[in-house]
Amino acid sequence: MAVLQRTGMGLALLRHKAFHCGQHQSCAAASTLNFQDLEVILTKTPQPKPKDNELLFGHAFTDHMLTIDWSAKRGWDKPCIHPVQELRIHPAAKVLHYATELFEGMKGYRCVDGKIRLFRPMENMKRMRRTAERAALPDFDGGELLRLIKKLITVDSDWVPRSEKCSLYIRPTYIATEPALGVSKSTEAKLFVLLSPVGPYFHTGFKPVTLLADPRFVRAWPGSCGPFKMGANYAPTIQVQDHAMREMGCQQVLWLFGDDHKLTEVGTMNLFMYWINDQGEEELVTPPLHGLILPGVTRKSLLELSHQWNEFKVAERDITMKEVIRGLKENRVMEMFGAGTACVVCPIEKILYQGQILEIPTMTKAKLTNRFFNHLTDIQYGRIPHSWMELVSEDTEVVANVTASRMY
Amino acid sequence: MAVLQRTGMGLALLRHKAFHCGQHQSCAAASTLNFQDLEVILTKTPQPKPKDNELLFGHAFTDHMLTIDWSAKRGWDKPCIHPVQELRIHPAAKVLHYATELFEGMKGYRCVDGKIRLFRPMENMKRMRRTAERAALPDFDGGELLRLIKKLITVDSDWVPRSEKCSLYIRPTYIATEPALGVSKSTEAKLFVLLSPVGPYFHTGFKPVTLLADPRFVRAWPGSCGPFKMGANYAPTIQVQDHAMREMGCQQVLWLFGDDHKLTEVGTMNLFMYWINDQGEEELVTPPLHGLILPGVTRKSLLELSHQWNEFKVAERDITMKEVIRGLKENRVMEMFGAGTACVVCPIEKILYQGQILEIPTMTKAKLTNRFFNHLTDIQYGRIPHSWMELVSEDTEVVANVTASRMY
Numbered sequence: 001m002a003v004l005q006r007t008g009m010g011l012a013l014l015r016h017k018a019f020h021c022g023q024h025q026s027c028a029a030a031s032t033l034n035f036q037d038l039e040v041i042l043t044k045t046p047q048p049k050p051k052d053n054e055l056l057f058g059h060a061f062t063d064h065m066l067t068i069d070w071s072a073k074r075g076w077d078k079p080c081i082h083p084v085q086e087l088r089i090h091p092a093a094k095v096l097h098y099a100t101e102l103f104e105g106m107k108g109y110r111c112v113d114g115k116i117r118l119f120r121p122m123e124n125m126k127r128m129r130r131t132a133e134r135a136a137l138p139d140f141d142g143g144e145l146l147r148l149i150k151k152l153i154t155v156d157s158d159w160v161p162r163s164e165k166c167s168l169y170i171r172p173t174y175i176a177t178e179p180a181l182g183v184s185k186s187t188e189a190k191l192f193v194l195l196s197p198v199g200p201y202f203h204t205g206f207k208p209v210t211l212l213a214d215p216r217f218v219r220a221w222p223g224s225c226g227p228f229k230m231g232a233n234y235a236p237t238i239q240v241q242d243h244a245m246r247e248m249g250c251q252q253v254l255w256l257f258g259d260d261h262k263l264t265e266v267g268t269m270n271l272f273m274y275w276i277n278d279q280g281e282e283e284l285v286t287p288p289l290h291g292l293i294l295p296g297v298t299r300k301s302l303l304e305l306s307h308q309w310n311e312f313k314v315a316e317r318d319i320t321m322k323e324v325i326r327g328l329k330e331n332r333v334m335e336m337f338g339a340g341t342a343c344v345v346c347p348i349e350k351i352l353y354q355g356q357i358l359e360i361p362t363m364t365k366a367k368l369t370n371r372f373f374n375h376l377t378d379i380q381y382g383r384i385p386h387s388w389m390e391l392v393s394e395d396t397e398v399v400a401n402v403t404a405s406r407m408y
Numbered sequence: 409m410a411v412l413q414r415t416g417m418g419l420a421l422l423r424h425k426a427f428h429c430g431q432h433q434s435c436a437a438a439s440t441l442n443f444q445d446l447e448v449i450l451t452k453t454p455q456p457k458p459k460d461n462e463l464l465f466g467h468a469f470t471d472h473m474l475t476i477d478w479s480a481k482r483g484w485d486k487p488c489i490h491p492v493q494e495l496r497i498h499p500a501a502k503v504l505h506y507a508t509e510l511f512e513g514m515k516g517y518r519c520v521d522g523k524i525r526l527f528r529p530m531e532n533m534k535r536m537r538r539t540a541e542r543a544a545l546p547d548f549d550g551g552e553l554l555r556l557i558k559k560l561i562t563v564d565s566d567w568v569p570r571s572e573k574c575s576l577y578i579r580p581t582y583i584a585t586e587p588a589l590g591v592s593k594s595t596e597a598k599l600f601v602l603l604s605p606v607g608p609y610f611h612t613g614f615k616p617v618t619l620l621a622d623p624r625f626v627r628a629w630p631g632s633c634g635p636f637k638m639g640a641n642y643a644p645t646i647q648v649q650d651h652a653m654r655e656m657g658c659q660q661v662l663w664l665f666g667d668d669h670k671l672t673e674v675g676t677m678n679l680f681m682y683w684i685n686d687q688g689e690e691e692l693v694t695p696p697l698h699g700l701i702l703p704g705v706t707r708k709s710l711l712e713l714s715h716q717w718n719e720f721k722v723a724e725r726d727i728t729m730k731e732v733i734r735g736l737k738e739n740r741v742m743e744m745f746g747a748g749t750a751c752v753v754c755p756i757e758k759i760l761y762q763g764q765i766l767e768i769p770t771m772t773k774a775k776l777t778n779r780f781f782n783h784l785t786d787i788q789y790g791r792i793p794h795s796w797m798e799l800v801s802e803d804t805e806v807v808a809n810v811t812a813s814r815m816y
Binding site for chain 1: 543602
């Protein structure tokens with residue numbers, strides 16, 4: 001069913017004893033996560049590609065995925081790029097019982113010069129390693145994983161949309177697979193990467209959101225895993241998000257924290273407010289990285305851009321609902337928006353809080369929201385060259401039946 | 409490879425259109441979880457049973473498992489009892505990314521009359537349904553699931569240890585399987601049940617534990633999913649548990665909460681203290697069900713027994729570290745122990761708290777700890793008949809090639 005192309009196999013066998021990777025007979029073991037050990041198995045039944053305007057987030061996947069198995073005994077098995085297929089997981093695998101799992105979300109873009117580039121991918125690799133430590137999953141070389149991800153994208157490069165409204169969503173995932181009950185470190189794990197072509201978050205201009213801010217629902221707590229991208233942070237939010245949508249007519253949840261109702265995150269995005277602060281200064285403010293929020297790559301980028309622009313004050317500090325309400329009453333709040341990989345920025349127009357609807361004037365100007373969106377997408381699609389973008393080399397030879405030495 | 413025994417198939421097909429269950433070709437769909445739709449596929453290669461004295465918790469599984477698939481379109485598929493096998497899960501399944509998953513832990517016992525009984529199984533079914541609601545997974549009929557679990561145990565009844573020190577651990581698990589990224593309710597789910605013969609928690613008398621009580625680590629908080637048996641409650645504890653064991657020489661974590669360092673849970677157990685309270689009364693005290701702790705079935709049973717005995721005061725209220733330290737100084741603390749399905753009760757002898765080691769005199773008498781252990785195991789192994797125990801009828805005919813009408 002598949003063309004098997006081996007590389008570096010001889011070398012790998014010299015260094016390590018051969019083992020079965022559990023997924024493919026051909027995969028022998030390596031003790032560290034190593035790009036050079038990669039094997040590529042190409043599909044013989046490529047799937048039809050969805051049209052750009054029919055793309056739903058995270059529903060379509062490219063033809064191939066990357067899988068790397070780890071075990072305490074053998075270390076990292078050889079990485080495999082292979083056709084997307086169901087995983088075979090023992091029903092006692094720890095991931096299914098104790099949520100020992102984490103993921104990353106990052107994007108690749110077809111730039112105006114036709115080349116594919118990634119947006120600050122090492123930021124995701126670094127965060128993934130920090131999360132792995134928190135989740136008690138084994139560490140790995142982030143640079144090697146990024147090389148493997150780039151190769152996967154090269155193999156499926158035809159799937160990267162050619163529209164400046166679309167992109168390739170990249171989903172590294174890392175799960176504990178030891179088939180034993182008991183809440184403890186897993187002796188087996190699986191790291192895999194899916195690619196999903198995604199359409200524009202906003203089809204026709206910005207669509208602002210209404211938020212439910214109900215202090216009964218709490219996303220994270222000091223000492224929780226809130227600042228890490230573990231699955232455990234998301235499961236408890238689904239019922240609340242569903243309540244917000246179905247019963248309260250809100251699109252997202254504004255997660256509050258503490259007796260003073262600090263604003264923390266918006267759905268799965270970081271939160272920003274652009275306003276005239278109590279001292280009368282024009283200020284962009286966002287909650288600090290003190291353990292309650294996820295350190296977003298888009299958040300970091302917007303802060304860095306703002307500092308470079310040096311046109312308004314930039315602050316990372318707590319924002320309370322009391323401050324927001326007073327700011328609104330005194331017409332000092334100009335814009336509020338979420339920031340994340342999926343949308344870049346997402347304007348907020350209303351907050352439902354303690355029975356009242358707070359109207360946020362974001363959309364009357366959306367001056368900064370628009371500016372961030374345009375500037376970041378200019379960078380991402382290569383309209384403005386920027387060191388944040390990393391090239392994925394498009395070696396089309398990988399899809400032909402070439403020799404190993406030419407392939408890598 | 410397997411003997412397929414069909415039952416009620418004609419009836420099922422009259423009521424419902426046939427669908428593929430995704431796991432077995434023979435499984436047709438039913439819209440509600442229904443015992444009558446059960447199909448049994450028996451293994452032709454039964455595994456050797458481990459010896460009682462070699463049993464590790466959660467490492468050995470019986471020959472068969474129960475699987476029931478659900479989808480928003482079709483409702484519940486036909487339940488299947490089939491040989492234990494790897495699950496086939498799409499790599500984008502929500503369970504692997506957002507930890508949309510939950511489980512239960514319950515036990516079956518080979519009683520002194522040779523019959524197999526379950527300990528308060530409907531308590532687990534009720535909690536599982538509450539957890540499903542919190543996890544945004546579909547509801548089901550707990551009575552029907554229990555009937556299916558009993559049938560599974562009947563099929564694998566030879567696996568239920570014949571020792572009054574061993575038991576059969578039962579692990580219902582419920583995961584979201586929709587293959588789509590995006591933090592939202594899943595349109596597909598899988599409920600499965602594993603059985604695992606387990607040895608004695610204490611091989612040679614009680615082995616008391618030392619606890620790490622570090623207020624930097626927080627298991628649950630108001631508004632979290634702490635009182636529900638979701639996987640998301642366990643993933644963040646593994647790193648902390650590992651730190652307690654490897655770096656601090658403690659066997660378990662004592663989870664504290666709040667500025668006053670309330671005691672909440674011990675590892676994955678509920679916590680009890682037996683002491684002379686500030687009013688000079690003999691008192692059994694345990695933290696209340698106010699959203700920070702899991703409502704344990706053993707916890708509930710110990711409270712009910714204590715109320716029946718009516719020999720000492722029983723209180724469900726917050727306990728702070730300050731109270732414990734004062735009680736210890738004044739020689740008023742008699743026993744502290746964890747309570748859970750795995751061990752019944754687990755005595756605590758030391759707590760490492762803010763640089764000091766608190767010595768708990770539990771083991772000098774272990775009067776109440778011992779009494780609870782003996783009384784509950786007397787009930788569980790049928791030495792004292794009790795309404796808490798539910799019979800699993802051992803219909804040995806199920807393993808023979810009998811007709812459907814005789815099987816059910």
